[in-house]
Amino acid sequence: MAAVFITRTVPGDAAERLRDRGHTVTVWHGEAPPPADALAAALAANDAALTMVADRISAAMLEAASRMRIVANMAVGYDNIDPAAAASVGVWVSNTPGVLAETTADFAWALLMAAARNIVASDRDTRAGGWKTWSPTAFLGPDVHGATLGIVGLGEIGQAMARRAAGFGMRVLSTSRSRKPDVEASLGCEHASLDDLLRASDFVSLHTPLTAETRRLIGSRELSLMKRSAILVNTSRGPVADQEALVEALRSGTIAGAALDVTDPEPLPVDHALFSFANVIITPHIASASFATRSRMASMAAGNILAVLEGREPPNAVNRPAAPRGLT
Ligand code: GLV
Secondary structure, eight states: OOEEEESSOOSTTHHHHHHHTTOEEEEOOOSSOOOHHHHHHHHHHOSEEEEOTTOOBOHHHHHHOTTOOEEEESSSOOTTBOHHHHHHTTOEEEOOTTSSHHHHHHHHHHHHHHHHTTHHHHHHHHHTTOOOSOOSSTTOOOOSTTOEEEEEOOSHHHHHHHHHHHHTTOEEEEEOSSOOHHHHHHHTEEEOOHHHHHHHOSEEEEOOOOOTTTTTOBOHHHHHHSOTTOEEEEOSOGGGBOHHHHHHHHHHTSSSEEEESOOSSSSOOTTSGGGGOTTEEEOOSOTTOOHHHHHHHHHHHHHHHHHHHTTSOOTTBSOOOSSOOOOO
């Protein structure tokens, strides 16, 4: 039987599924991720790991962890691990596709609506005693219905955003690494270059994975192309937008606001300049945080671990070791 490390308490039946098959499960009970030395030690002492986006797993850690056979990330993104480096030392890496797109799009939509219609700012104001009268001019914002939404990255989550936009009668522009004419047509999306999308959109929502190509995809040049009335929504990864450029754009009024579920770094220090803007909403990377979805993600990660421990390929592998490690 194998030893499995779970880097945080997770919802649902993941730990139980692993224990039911006779595996020993150790859970890191801290609220914060295990520090690098504790993580390295746990990887070295276990055969499999169920990890979170906040766990940075280096190639050196995996190389030193000679028993480790799979790192099953409880996320669709896996920029916290280098899958190629893991494969080169015989370690599988898996993710959790297909189960979180709708929940994440729900949240991105909530951020878009909240930023447009001043929901967070007005709530803050009423709590502080600012509600003195009904005002014809307080908290005016742009309409969402009928506006133009620019979707950067037409993967599962971007597509789920396009479906929501249809209900609001929006024009939807999309840009993605590879054209998907059938998907675009069925969702009523107009393909556009990134620059054209940025120029024409009232709301720009980011849905790309973090890769070398998408790091700082939205920099000062891109922000300067956006409408001064536009709002940027980011539920992808913080570094997809150049945060210093974003601060500058907000300071100078180049764009009207931003709603960010992801930042760089995470957590964002409370004295960060982004927190000084009333027209910015910042949430702590919770777009997939519904009871059902987080439980499904954890269970799916456990399923990937069980597959490897039972001598099968993980169904959601994102790499392919030429010589997968066996149990020692
Ligand atoms: C969350 O950020 C994920 O990648 O699932």
